[in-house]
Structure formats: C-alpha cells, structure tokens
Amino acid sequence: MxxxxxxxxxxxxxxxxxxxxxxxxxxxxxxxxxxxxxxxxxxxxxxxxxxxxxxxxxxxxxxxxxxxxxxxxxxxxxxxxxxxxxxxxxxxxxxxxxxxxxxxxxxxxxxxxxxxxxxxxxxxxxxxxxxxxxxxxxxxxxxxxxxxxxxxxxxxxxxxxxxxxxxxxxxxxxxxxxxxxxxxxxxxxxxxxxxxxxxxxxxxxxxxxxxxxxxxxxxxxxxxxxxxEPASPGVARYLNAFNLLPGRLDGTAFRTEAGLLAMDTASLRSGHEAPVYAIRHDCIAVRAPATEMADDEAGLSARFLASEYSGASVLSFFALDDGRIVEVEEHLSRGEPQRLEADARYALSWKRRDALVFA
Known part of the structure; x- marks a missing residue:
C-alpha cells in the first residue's frame, strides 16, 4: 500500500x-x-x-x-x-x-x-x-x-x-x-x-x-x-478492555499480591520493565467459590461489588484480596446474566491462553 x-x-x-x-x-x-x-x-x-x-x-x-x-x-x-x-x-x-x-x-x-x-x-x-x-x-x-x-x-x-x-x-x-x-x-x-x-x-x-x-x-x-494483541500494558490500558495485574514471574507462573496465576509460555511478551498480567474483561467467567479450575485455566478468588447494565452487556466489578478491582463483561447475547450477591465471594477464571503476560 x-x-x-x-x-x-x-x-x-x-x-x-x-x-x-x-x-x-x-x-x-x-x-x-x-x-x-x-x-x-x-x-x-x-x-x-x-x-x-x-x-x-x-x-x-x-x-x-x-x-x-x-x-x-x-x-x-x-x-x-x-x-x-x-x-x-x-x-x-x-x-x-x-x-x-x-x-x-x-x-x-x-x-x-x-x-x-x-x-x-x-x-x-x-x-x-x-x-x-x-x-x-x-x-x-x-x-x-x-x-x-x-x-x-x-x-x-x-x-x-x-x-x-x-x-x-x-x-x-x-x-x-x-x-x-x-x-x-x-x-x-x-x-x-x-x-x-x-x-x-x-x-x-x-x-x-x-x-x-x-x-x-x-x-x-x-x-x-x-x-x-496489544503490544504493551500502556496500549492495553488505553483500550479499556483489559484487567492489568502487576506482579512478577515465579517459575512458570505469575505471582500477584492477590495470588499465583498459572500461565502458558506462549502468553509471555518480553521486553517490558514492569511485569504485568493482562486478561480481557470478556474472557473471564464467574463461578461458585469452590469450583475447581481445569488444567488449561487460571483464576483468582474475588468479592462481588456491583454491576452496570449497558444494553448489550453487563459489566461487573469484583475486589481481589489486595483491594485491586477486576472488571468482568458478560454479553447478553449468550443468555441471561448471572444473579450475583453483593459482598459474596466468587471464583473468577479464564483460559490461560487468553492471558497476556508482559515481563
């Protein structure tokens, strides 16, 4: 061109x-x-x-x-x-x-x-x-x-x-x-x-x-x-579609203040000074707190805060144990949104392949 x-x-x-x-x-x-x-x-x-x-x-x-x-x-x-x-x-x-x-x-x-x-x-x-x-x-x-x-x-x-x-x-x-x-x-x-x-x-x-x-x-x-595929945490932040969790590499996992996150080596993006784990809002599933994760999944426990209805989707806000907020987007085309109880704990999970790790 x-x-x-x-x-x-x-x-x-x-x-x-x-x-x-x-x-x-x-x-x-x-x-x-x-x-x-x-x-x-x-x-x-x-x-x-x-x-x-x-x-x-x-x-x-x-x-x-x-x-x-x-x-x-x-x-x-x-x-x-x-x-x-x-x-x-x-x-x-x-x-x-x-x-x-x-x-x-x-x-x-x-x-x-x-x-x-x-x-x-x-x-x-x-x-x-x-x-x-x-x-x-x-x-x-x-x-x-x-x-x-x-x-x-x-x-x-x-x-x-x-x-x-x-x-x-x-x-x-x-x-x-x-x-x-x-x-x-x-x-x-x-x-x-x-x-x-x-x-x-x-x-x-x-x-x-x-x-x-x-x-x-x-x-x-x-x-x-x-x-x-945002090229950096800064680009991901401007897209307003990713949760960005700071931390550090710990062997084959990523350690945050809220817990240890499993990761695939294919998710790693090198060349960034401050390590960040990024997962898109719409890639996260909300499950009962005792739900076990599959071998290809990663996740954290979090407390439900509130939801916002925007017509085509619902955006829900959860607090991790370190106080950081995680956003979860649920598209209504997939069915009725879940009924979540305020202050109740839930398991947030996602496919490891959907994560991006900048380190």
Whole structure:
C-alpha cells in the first residue's frame, strides 16, 4: 500500500516537557486511520505538527514525497476539521463552505461559477443540499459537523486531519456520523487521520489504528490485531478492555499480591520493565467459590461489588484480596446474566491462553 504521509524521529516539547518523542509513522494512502491515546498522550500535538500549526524540534514530516516541516500551514494542501468546527456564525452554510476557496493564499478560486459548482458538490456530498441559505446557528450539531467537513473537502485535499470531530455530538449523532464519515472517505478515496480519546470510536472507525503512549507510538496495526494483541500494558490500558495485574514471574507462573496465576509460555511478551498480567474483561467467567479450575485455566478468588447494565452487556466489578478491582463483561447475547450477591465471594477464571503476560 502506497504511503501518503511519513514522520521520521519527530519530537516536540512544551516548557521543557516532551509532548511527542521520536515518532516514526507511515500513513497509507486511501485509508481511514484512527489515532487513539489518553489526554496528554500527544494526539493533538501530533496533528498540529502535521497540519503546520506547530513545528517539530527534531525529525522530518513528508507528504507525498515533499518535506512539510518549515512550510506554512496554508501551503501544505492538508485539510483540518476542528473539534469545535470553527465555523463563522455570521455566514450561512454556503458561504462557510466557500470561504476557504475564496480566501486561500494558494490558487484562490475567483471564478464565481466554478466556485459555486465546487461548493454545491461539497454540500451535496455531506448531505446538506437544501440548507445552503441556512445560518450555521440555526442547524443541528450534526449538520454543523458536516458543514465543517464540507468546508475542508471542497478544497480537495488528499489528507484530512480530524481532531476529535465527534466529541461535541451526542451519543446518537456520534454513532450515525461514524458511518457517514467512513462512507464519505471511501467515496472520495482520500486519507483520513482521525484523533480520538474514545477506544470504541477508534476501533470502529479505522482501517488502521495508531495508539499513542506517553508521546510515542505504542502500536500501529489493524484495530482487530491491536484489540487481540496489544503490544504493551500502556496500549492495553488505553483500550479499556483489559484487567492489568502487576506482579512478577515465579517459575512458570505469575505471582500477584492477590495470588499465583498459572500461565502458558506462549502468553509471555518480553521486553517490558514492569511485569504485568493482562486478561480481557470478556474472557473471564464467574463461578461458585469452590469450583475447581481445569488444567488449561487460571483464576483468582474475588468479592462481588456491583454491576452496570449497558444494553448489550453487563459489566461487573469484583475486589481481589489486595483491594485491586477486576472488571468482568458478560454479553447478553449468550443468555441471561448471572444473579450475583453483593459482598459474596466468587471464583473468577479464564483460559490461560487468553492471558497476556508482559515481563
């Protein structure tokens, strides 16, 4: 797959504190790439460096074979959709979309007929035909998001940067706009680089997923591969789907403060300083406290605290003997959820092959 954007050893700090450190990244053309990370992990900083709003202290950024670092933002040919949409409230939908074509420094579109045709095409592309004369203060949040997208797409960039574009929308609109953004990108054949702090959004949107961990690329792979095989405890933590139990290797087992966990040698992932045992929420079974584990299982005793119902699943919280909380996800498609008694003890068990041991 051809590469449209490359970053090599890119670093940036603020007030002496690193925000991005030694980032190497190759973004493929004609792809939807999600960029996931916690607050402060460097997501927005990385986007701003690519867009040209900030400059890297080290490294190079190359777009379609041309170096971008040192070039002004308006000369980079890259689109940017802001989290707050950054629309002009005194302009209607059509004039907001046309603004960039009219006022850009490089190749402004002066011909009114040509500009009108380009604007009409972009507005129809995002499903806003018929709202051209409407003030952007008189349309919904989802429609404003589409106006912001149309204003970017009308300039026909080959790369569009989206900084948490769904963050200002309610849950229903976010779900709908996820599908629409993916469809628009496929229709245009451009590359979207979509920054988000939501693991659900990142996994659902991207053909590829970048996970930033403390200013560095923790993993870059297909979303299904990242979810099944996070490369580090940091990546697993950002997915919000794993229980992470610290401890140490003890022969062929892993010793935690809550007990000894059997493990397979195939589960071991070397090269990590602080040993961690990781098991996904939905891989854990809840059983009666006296239940014996099979030879291919591992588990711990825990006290049930509470459950949260989320529609398609139930998330239950258990306290281990060391006070650490373990989360168990039970999908309702598998049947009625178990009835658990508060403060009662249960055996939590899982297949040893489902665990990941970082050591």
């Amino acid at each position: 051809a590469t449209i954007l490359s970053l090599s050893n890119v670093s940036k700090s603020f007030a002496g504190r690193p925000a991005i450190e030694g980032v190497d990244l190759s973004i493929p053309a004609d792809a939807y790439v999600s960029l996931l990370g916690a607050s402060g992990s460097g997501k927005t900083t990385l986007l701003r460096l690519i867009a040209g709003f900030d400059e890297p202290e080290t490294g190079t950024i190359t777009f379609e074979g041309t170096r971008l670092d040192g070039r002004p933002a308006h000369e980079r040919g890259i689109g940017f959709v802001f989290q707050n949409f950054a629309l002009f409230p005194h302009l209607n939908v059509r004039d907001n979309v046309a603004f960039g074509l009219t006022h850009r420094t490089v190749n402004p579109v002066r011909d009114e007929a040509k500009r009108a045709a380009m604007v009409a095409e972009a507005i129809e592309m995002v499903g806003l035909k018929g709202l051209e004369q409407r003030s952007v203060t008189q349309i919904s949040g989802g429609q404003r998001q589409r106006v912001a997208l149309a204003r970017t797409l009308v300039t026909r960039p080959k790369l569009v940067l989206l900084d948490e574009p769904l963050g200002a929308l309610d849950a229903h609109l976010r779900a709908r706009m996820r599908d629409e953004l993916r469809q628009i990108r496929r229709d245009l054949g451009v590359t979207f680089l979509h920054v988000t702090g939501s693991e659900t959004e990142a996994l659902a949107m991207g053909d590829r997923l970048v996970v930033l961990d403390a200013g560095r690329v923790g993993q870059f792979a297909a979303p299904a591969d990242v979810y099944a």
